[in-house]
Structures are given as C-alpha cells and as structure tokens.
Amino acid sequence: MENDVRPSSRRAAKTPSVARHGRLKTRNVWKTLAKGVAAVAAVALVSGVSIASYAAFDLVQTAQPTVKLESEKVLEGVPDVGAIDGGVNLLVIGSDSREGQGMAFGDPDEETAVLNDVTMLLHIAQDHSHVEVISFPRDMLVSVPECTDPEDPSDTLSSLSSVKINSVLSYGGMDCVVKTIENLVGVTIPFAGIVQFMGVAGLSEAVGGVDVCVAEKIEDEYTGVFLDPGNHTLAGMDALQFLRTRHGVGDGSDLGRISNQQVFLSSLARKLQADGTLNDPVTLFKIAKAALANMQLSSGLTDPTRMISIAKAMKDVDLSKIAFIQYPTGYVEGGGAVAPNDSADIVNAALQADMPVVFDAAANDTDSGSATDPNAAPPAEAPAETPAEETPATTDPAAPAPTQEALPSNVSGQTAAETRCSAGRTLDDQ
Secondary structure (H helix, E strand, O other): OOOOOOOOOOOOOOOOOOOOOOOOOOOOHHHHHHHHHHHHHHHHHHHOOOOHHHHHHHHHHHOOOOEOOHHHHHHOOOOOHHHOOOOEEEEEEEEOOOOOOOOOOOOOOOOOOOOEEEEEEEEEOOOOOOEEEEEEOOOEEEEEOOEEEOOEEEEEEOOEEEEEHHHHHHHHHHHHHHHHHHHHHOOOOOEEEEEOHHHHHHHHHHOOOEEEEEOOOEEEOOOOEEEOOEEEEEOHHHHHHHHHOOOOEOOOOHHHHHHHHHHHHHHHHHHHHHHOHHHOHHHHHHHHHHHHHHEEEEHHHHOHHHHHHHHHHHHOOOHHHEEEEEOOEEEOOOOOOEEEOOHHHHHHHHHHOOOOEEOOHHHHHHOOOEEEOOOOOOOOOOOOOOOOOOOOOOOOOOOOOOOOEEOOOOOOEEEOOOOEEEOEOOHHHO
C-alpha cells in the first residue's frame, strides 16, 4: 500500500472510465445481515453473553457486503476446517483504495485507483502443525485467467499475460485475485478478505500495539516514518505507515518492504500467543469490529463456526512453525518488474503437499529489508532430517517421504520465533 503513481486498470472486454472497486453494484442486504450475525455469533461464542447484546447492534452496523468466490464450492459438505483437504488457504489482499478512508491518504475523489499492493497467502496445515504466510511482490508479473466481471456477473473478462499482480484487483475484483494466485501456486483458496488502510490501523490498535526492532535509522518523507534505532511499540497510523514504507527500509524496493512487514507480522504473532489475545473476549471484540469496518470478506467467512475454527487452528501453532516467506522472484530485463524464479516451484510444491518449510541460514545474508537482532536469543532449531542412505539409481518405494521442505538460499523470510530488526534507510541513501 504505497502512495506511488498507480497504473490504470487493464481490461480486454471493456474499458471503464474510472478504475473499479471489484465489488457488485447492488448491496445484498441478506448477505450483509448474515455477515453481521455471524460476527456477533462468533464474538458471543468466545466471550459469553455479557457483550452479545451490544455486539449485535454495533457489529451489524459496520458489516460490509461479501463476495462469493468460485472456489468456495470445495467447502460444501466439509464439517470443519480441519477436514479441508490439504489445509486451509486464505488470501489477504491489501487495497490502496481511498474510498471511505477520509483525507489522510489523499482525496478519494481524485485517488481512484484500486490496487492490491499487498497480497499474502495464509496456509494452515490440515493437522494444524504449521503455518505459512507467503508475500507476493506487488510488481511481480503474472498470468491472469478468465474472470467473472464483478460489475456484470453475466460477462467474462479475458485472460491476461505478463501483467503486474497489483493490477488484478482493479481488473477483476477479489475473486480474480484469488484465481490468479490459485493459478500461480496450484492450490485452492476458498477464503479471502480485502483490507483497507484504516483496517490495518484499527487492528494494530485493537491488540494494544506491536513491538518492532529497528536496526538502522528509518527516514521516509513519503509516509512520514522517522524511527531511531531501538525498540518501538507501534499502533494506529504509526503501525500502518511502518507497514507502508519502502523508501525508508532496505534497498527502497517493494522486496525490502516485504521483509519489513515480516518483522512486524512475526512480532504480532509472538504478541498474540504471549498475551493470550485469542482468549480475551474484549480484545476479540475490538478486532472483530476493526475488521468488519474496514474489510470486505468472502462469503465463506460468514459462518461463525468456521471463523472460530480458523482462529483456533492457529492459536497453538509453535512459533518456529509459522513461516513468513517472500515469494522467490528475480528482476526481468530492464528492471521495473520481477518474475517468479525456479525456487518458486519449490515453494509451490511445499504448499501443494501441505508440508512445512525450513529456511536456509544463508538467506538472511541477502535479505534486503531486515537484519538479525543482536540481542535476541537464537531461535530453536528445527529437528534435523535423518540423512537418507545412498541408494542405487532406482528409487526405493519403501523409503520414507520427506517431512519438511528445505528452501534454497535465495528464498528469504523468517519464522515467528525469530526476532529480527528492520534494516533502515536514511534520506541520504535515497
């Protein structure tokens, strides 16, 4: 979510006069009410009836219309998220839309583009033993399959090739972004949500702020982020701008910003587990309210039982088994964009096999947006794989299958157990 110049929407079937917001023109009242009721039920189930009456009034007022994903059909007849074959996949889309966000990020009448500047895939293992969060660079070139026109469901938008991924939301809406990532990584994604600027600020406030470590001074005039080296607790607008900054971290690129975001998200994961937030009814209510006010969710997330199941599936995962992965890419000729490299196939294979990943220690040496915290305790090492005995050219069918995927050194990221610091960038370096 960056305040750079944003490209216009690209459509093959028709060209609108302004960029579109990827949602249906008519609000479906029943879906909106269902979503509000689901949120109320979810809060009531985890917090008791003491605040349910207030939640029933307050949360329904903030509910936004939902979007039905074509991939939701895989949920039919599935009793709970633990029964979803291959684990749970949820796509989080960060939109730079100014609509309904006030004037803090520019005039919403002038700033009309709607780009998915943040696209993250959350994967929860079917047995809930590990979690992967994959960040896709906004300037990554992708192929877009045919998508249903969100403004006219009877119409189909043409497929595209070699377009930047951050243009897909404006082109075809939430479902089109989901289909694009499904096509890229080879897994089914039945859940998704779009979050706007104020949603990030509200969520960070709801959890009481997030502690981040800064290794070198951060100076970014574009987002107004100026942080000295050391530890900082960020909430509200400060947290949002920290996540948006790219000029002030690493090499000034979106890849450096992704690493910076992983520093924040890993700290958030540690806080949620340490503070017992997912068992705190008051905090849960604040989170639900912030999310509903600033997020548009897919209709598969309106089931309160399903919502609670997803939260429960994550709350006890070992921090060392929560991996934040930057989708591996390389710059294309001429720069200005990146494309998936050969290591992307390894990440895809791990997701498809529902297998945990292990980072190569050398990956930290080339990370452009974060640095090791010298005061942090070393993370717990993952259990080493038992080396296989050398075998003849023919593969032994009885040989045990690998239990984890070792990522090559050009795949950067970190686990939630690792305390890393943002690699700052001053104005002199820009």
